[in-house]
């Protein structure tokens with residue numbers, strides 16, 4: 001007799017969704033939260049702006065660390081060189097761990113809070129993923 005085969009649950013299948021149904025993003029123009037769907041497009045009732053939320057997510061920031069690894073919001077990075085804080089005598093020391101970064105599209109790439117210093121803008125070329 002063969003031993004009874006234990007019943008295996010199928011691996012969880014990821015459901016493909018074009019965009020979340022429960023939370024529609026706010027209008028990129030006026031930040032109105034009452035945008036509604038019209039086919040693949042979202043329409044803002046306040047300023048009549050129409051946009052494609054899928055296209056918006058395609059243009060997500062691509063920011064790489066010094067080693068060429070992709071960084072993402074919420075990542076922890078390590079500072080690779082001493083960085084002077086503009087307008088102060090503070091220095092972010094090499095090896096400083098920075099938790100919960102946020103990627104931005106600005107003169108710097110990373111918004112973060114550094115322990116003992118506070119909110120800072122970092123450049124991705126001076127950090128590596130922890």
Ligand SMILES: [Zn+2]
Pocket residue numbers: 027028029030031032044045046047048049
């Ligand atoms: Zn709007």
